[in-house]
Amino acid sequence: MSRSTIDIVNRNLAKRYAKEKRFRLFGLVSILAGLAALCFLMVTIVSTGWGAFTQSYIQLTLDLDPEVLSISDPQDDDQWSYANYTGVIKKSLRERFPDVTSRRDKKRLYRIVSPGAGYQVNQLMQDRSLLGQTVTVWLPADDDVDSVIKGHIDRSLPENERRVSDKKLSLIDELVNSGQLKRKFNNIFFTAGDSSEPEQAGIKGAMLGSFFTLIVALLLSFPIGVAAAIYLEEFAPKNAWTDFIEVNINNLAAVPSIVFGLLGLAVFLNWFGLPRSVPLVGGIVLTLMTLPTIIISSRVALKSVPPSIREAALGLGASKMQTIFDHVLPLALPGMLTGGIIGMAQALGETAPLLMIGMVAFIVDIPGSFTDPATVLPVQIFLWSDSPERAFVERTSGAIMVLLMFLILMNSIAVLLRKRFERRW
């Protein structure tokens, strides 16, 4: 009657197999759920954001008449900067549609071109020899016109429920039929700063702001982080003090980023008196935020260098300093760089700490240095998502796509570095 061990095993075998199968299934389901969420996110962002990369342009023949521009003396720089550039556009529109006569309709007519298009004419006329000549140019259309062309406005609705009137629709149709209204690649999106008009708004200012901020963060956090890691890992005595520091570094990595912003406000703005909204301060704050990440990953990289390397170097008579800088560090560097790039990618997507130091702001002029006021890409996305104009919706998603592209790029560089230089022992 005695049951051998094999009986017990056999009795439970089916149950154990089923358990394993269930676990595999759960794993598969969770991965599929994650993938589905990612797909959904990407599809919504790409489908709404795709439109941001094209923009409707209107072809107009501009008569750059000095009288309309009110430039009487071409030598006077002031007259050039205050010239009536929109006047030229209005005149051209009136000539294109001579049958629009009433004041109300004329106002509507003027609104089919972007209200900021005068700025494009201004840019064009940086070449001052154009004064008095006639040129044919493509100017950005108003965001409402753009929405009609992109099919975001439902024409079947009654006129009073639509943002675009019947009269304007007929003007748009006429321009489309004559080939003077076309969707083109949205240059402005990549070459302009922020704007209150969606069709004039771009991400160049924010991209450069992100660039300057990250440069400051990289220059500060990488040397400090690596130096701290080398000291803690190789030189520091193991005692209560260093344990305490280690615990604190690990804790700092988990502190919500807004806290670093508050610190930045109190220390750098209020105490040191640095200006608000500049990449320099943003970079310093992000340095504080990424330092723990870099220190931790650098220490891991140092730890992974096998002790035999150190021992061999020491055995051949190298000093401790020579051992570390000539032998350990070069082998640990790829891991440190990976940590640094991942830290930078984290910093690139950060908005909360920048809120406190004034980088969440409307900035049109493109920053040219570390101390010009600037915003960063995620802040630009946040600001656009909160704007009433409908055309900002697609630009928000478009900017998210650009930001994601940079993040993917940085992460793939990190992966590549690891693949290329990392040595397995």
Place this chain on the structure above:
Amino acid sequence: MKLASVLASLVLITSSSLTVASNRDYIEIVGSSTVYPFAIAVAERFGKGTKFKTPKIESTGSGGGMKLFCNGVGVAHPDVTNSSRRIKQKEFEMCQKNGVTDIIEVLIGYDGIAFANSKKTDQLSLTRRDIYLALAKDIPNPDGSETFIANPHTTWKDVNSALPATKIEVLGPPPTSGTRDAFAELAIEGGCKSFPWVKAFKKVDKKAYKARCHTIREDGPYIEAGENDNLIVNKLDANPSAFGVFGFSFLDQNTEKVQGALIEGFAPTFESIAQGDYSISRPLYFYVKKAHIGVVPGIKGYLREFTADGTWGDEGYLTDRGMIPLNTVKRKAVGDAVKNQTPLSM
């Protein structure tokens, strides 16, 4: 050697930034998120149309902006603050204490607050009293005993028998928002005051009156939907029985999705707000530090651009963005005060 050069360049960067702090060549503006879309439009035109740099505008909320603005005189402090309400006595005193003595007040126009629902359902006609009875935390006891009870209403029909029997569900901004403050003050308090005994109560105990008449219920029907008004519009589209509270400019941009409820018989339209018929509307201001005029380049020009007829006038470009202009007489009075740089006194 390398380390020394990095350190040297850092010192250089820091010192150059300090010189920037001591002479700023662009206008710094802070303040209300409601005035923000109007201010950026003006700032952009000003920046692109003149030789000055484009002003930098931070959206900090009215209260936060006032705090930064009143912190002191000098280029480290902002030159202008936007506000969706008038400066408070306390803030004015704080300004004075910190040396910000001469402040120019500019009333620029009005903003309406829409109480809107999806176009898929009928437009409602409400009074401020209906809104108060639907959304206040405590309401007067219906038995007429001049006491307060916790708000028992769950459907609009409970509030007013003429209204449909749909659940009360209102998406609105959180307490940090200026729109929420204005909504509480104009709609909730407006309805609260319509009970004569509550109004009389104001004279007896102003604090308790404010607590009763400004507090929005927290038991579910009022849902805090975040500061993002676009999000509220999208949620209304998805949930036709819900209402949303947001600024007029968002209603104006989304006319095919949402409609504003009639308040005391008036729909939130451009005309009704301008004429003062639509009751949930508020004034918009900005404040300028007189001491900075002439120190920071361009402030005078910015003021001129803002108070030009083509900007804030009846046909100006700010009206295209949903701002409701002042009437001609008021506009002239404010414009003159700006021209003479008359400081505010309280």
